[in-house]
Amino acid sequence: MKFFLDTANLKEIREVAGWGILDGVTTNPSLAAKENAKFEDLIRDICAVCPGPVSAECVSEKAEDIIPEARALAKIASNIAVKIPVNLEGLKATKILSGEGIAVNMTLIFSPTQALLAAKAGAKFVSPFIGRLDDISQDGMELVREITQIFENYRFDCEIIVASVRHPRHIVDAALLGADICTIPFSVIDKLVRHPLTDAGIEKFLKDWGKVKK
Ligand code: G3P
Secondary structure (H helix, E strand, C coil): CEEEEECCCHHHHHHHHHHCCCCEEECCHHHHHCCCCCHHHHHHHHHHHCCCCEEEECCCCCHHHHHHHHHHHHCCCCCEEEEEECCHHHHHHHHHHHHCCCCEEEEEECCHHHHHHHHHCCCCEEEEEHHHHHHCCCCHHHHHHHHHHHHHHHCCCCEEEEECCCCHHHHHHHHHHCCCEEEECHHHHCCCCCCHHHHHHHHHHHHHHCCCCC
């Protein structure tokens, strides 16, 4: 499973890139709003640090406006994936942009039919938002299971980015389902390696090492 970082914060991206496990980055307008930088400069800097795809979101609402906005974003760097919300205008734009070889990440996916349409339109990625479904007492991971099955049935060349991740169990369940990618906030990725028994074990081994004759 590929690990993307769900952030627009360069410090966090540099940190996780340094761990050697960073495969990509996803941003959205809410994440960009937290950073004190011009959007285009921010995305360019992220693309320079990140070894894989960097999602930058289009905010236009009509296909005729989304298309030039996406083309301009795609020119920022070779590893840009343009993020487009899934609705009819977004689908129309995705069909044209994917035909031009621009990687599209269809976002705000909350149903399997939205994912199926996105894949048919040529999207390279779909982003089901599982945490937001869990927040309203629906099973976000069930959506991932259904999309995974549908994409396998028809061998769609479209990768699932499990998004709106809230805790490490989401990552375990996504991996068990064979989802291609999880996009993870820094606060959650930081928890993945920690275990109190590991810390206690290291402490004990170091204490006992002090008693070993050298
Ligand atoms: O990439 C955006 C997505 O992960 C949103 O997460 O926490 O705002 O539901 P959240």
